[in-house]
Amino acid sequence: MDFSFTQEQEMLRETLRTMGKRENFKEMAAKTDETGIFPRHLIKKYADMGLLGMTLSAEYGGGGRPAIDAILAIEELAKFSPMIAAPVFESNVGPVRVIDMFGSEAQKRSIIPGVCSGEMSVSVCMTEPEAGSDLTSLTTRAVERGDHYILNGRKAFITGADEASHYMVYTRFGDISGYKGIGGLLVEKGMPGFSFGKQERYMGLRGMPSCDLIFEDVKVPRENVIVKPGDFRNLMMTFDIERCGNSAMCLGVAGGALDEAVAYAQQRNTFGRPISEFQAIQFQVVEMTVKLEAARLLVYRAATGAGRGLPSIYEAAMAKCFANQMVTEVTDDAMQVFGGYGYSTEFPLERMARDGRAWRVAGGTANMLKVTLASFIFGRRFDQRKGK
Numbered sequence: 001m002d003f004s005f006t007q008e009q010e011m012l013r014e015t016l017r018t019m020g021k022r023e024n025f026k027e028m029a030a031k032t033d034e035t036g037i038f039p040r041h042l043i044k045k046y047a048d049m050g051l052l053g054m055t056l057s058a059e060y061g062g063g064g065r066p067a068i069d070a071i072l073a074i075e076e077l078a079k080f081s082p083m084i085a086a087p088v089f090e091s092n093v094g095p096v097r098v099i100d101m102f103g104s105e106a107q108k109r110s111i112i113p114g115v116c117s118g119e120m121s122v123s124v125c126m127t128e129p130e131a132g133s134d135l136t137s138l139t140t141r142a143v144e145r146g147d148h149y150i151l152n153g154r155k156a157f158i159t160g161a162d163e164a165s166h167y168m169v170y171t172r173f174g175d176i177s178g179y180k181g182i183g184g185l186l187v188e189k190g191m192p193g194f195s196f197g198k199q200e201r202y203m204g205l206r207g208m209p210s211c212d213l214i215f216e217d218v219k220v221p222r223e224n225v226i227v228k229p230g231d232f233r234n235l236m237m238t239f240d241i242e243r244c245g246n247s248a249m250c251l252g253v254a255g256g257a258l259d260e261a262v263a264y265a266q267q268r269n270t271f272g273r274p275i276s277e278f279q280a281i282q283f284q285v286v287e288m289t290v291k292l293e294a295a296r297l298l299v300y301r302a303a304t305g306a307g308r309g310l311p312s313i314y315e316a317a318m319a320k321c322f323a324n325q326m327v328t329e330v331t332d333d334a335m336q337v338f339g340g341y342g343y344s345t346e347f348p349l350e351r352m353a354r355d356g357r358a359w360r361v362a363g364g365t366a367n368m369l370k371v372t373l374a375s376f377i378f379g380r381r382f383d384q385r386k387g388k
């Protein structure tokens with residue numbers, strides 16, 4: 001296995017690192033957390049830099065680059081804050097990839113250029129108040145009426161909230177039960193009958209728009225079907241690239257916390273010496289580094305394997321499981337290195353710990369990924385509904 005980066009990839013990382021320092025992204029991250037206001041000017045900036053849609057098809061205005069490039073960019077920016085990485089995440093590993101991979105020519109032409117220029121964004125809308133892990137029990141329903149569908153239902157925890165332009169809604173078509181009835185329908189903001197619930201108040205990721213979506217007799221044209229019922233597998237397989245993005249967020253947050261801990265340990269003196277001279281602190285920092293590097297290998301393996309397509313389900317699930325756990329441990333340990341200052345909101349560590357905790361739930365919980373991994377290890381599916 002070759003884990004060396006190309007010159008272009010090294011340049012991308014260096015550019016983002018330098019930009020973050022020059023433009024004081026650390027301060028922007030703290031301000032975003034404090035005010036809960038997303039730094040929207042980043043969207044235009046990233047579009048001008050070619051970071052939005054860098055993995056989408058070149059013939060529709062995307063960058064045509066492999067998934068790993070976006071993963072590296074997300075990781076680098078998430079060292080400052082996942083909010084600062086969010087537009088790169090959404091436009092490269094979000095549901096726009098479903099359109100890029102499975103959409104019609106017309107769908108690609110109408111959405112991908114807008115996503116790359118930052119004028120459009122697509123939210124993924126799977127979760128419902130009564131169906132999260134148990135996704136195939138979802139009750140949002142699209143009923144055929146001539147040349148369109150009538151959509152009814154409610155989605156919960158939708159990132160992008162009322163700030164996205166388009167919504168990839170996982171819906172049941174008609175009365176087909178189970179996963180076979182689920183497909184993906186693209187809903188546009190402003191369609192009559194489509195409204196939003198109140199903004200979620202999360203522990204972390206402050207500044208991230210998130211709320212319920214409410215569909216009441218929304219008339220959606222037939223041509224907005226991106227994935228038809230029966231092709232649910234295509235929806236879920238594409239979601240595995242989002243899971244690599246989720247894992248890259250974990251690498252970034254943990255990497256940012258580790259950098260802070262290493263710097264602080266060399267400045268903070270106790271007993272007349274920097275705390276970095278105590279072996280207990282050194283070992284703690286070493287353990288954090290080992291965990292982060294191990295997670296990197298899993299995430300890079302999954303993303304590199306995806307090439308310009310999709311990662312292996314097994315590799316993406318394993319990377320996410322490990323990275324989700326790793327980030328909670330590394331940010332917690334980094335807080336400890338900071339002593340009392342780690343717990344203070346004057347320093348970034350407590351924010352990083354709050355931000356890092358989100359990923360173990362977002363994108364599917366660690367338990368559900370373990371259910372997937374168990375099926376690979378034992379060579380058979382485990383029906384979660386058994387015993388009913």
Ligand SMILES: Cc1cc2nc3c(=O)[nH]c(=O)nc-3n(C[C@H](O)[C@H](O)[C@H](O)COP(=O)(O)OP(=O)(O)OC[C@H]3O[C@@H](n4cnc5c(N)ncnc54)[C@H](O)[C@@H]3O)c2cc1C
Binds near residue numbers: 129
């Ligand atoms: C920050 C954030 C962003 C999000 N963004 C989006 C988004 O943009 N779009 C979207 O659609 N959703 C989004 N979500 C929702 C997220 O995908 C769901 O919260 C998640 O899938 C879990 O669903 P749930 O909350 O209903 O928990 P539940 O499904 O009720 O699970 C509760 C607990 O039970 C465990 N559990 C359930 N079933 C089993 C089982 N069979 N075996 C073992 N354990 C089990 C789970 O692991 C979990 O620990 C987001 C969530 C968060 C926190």
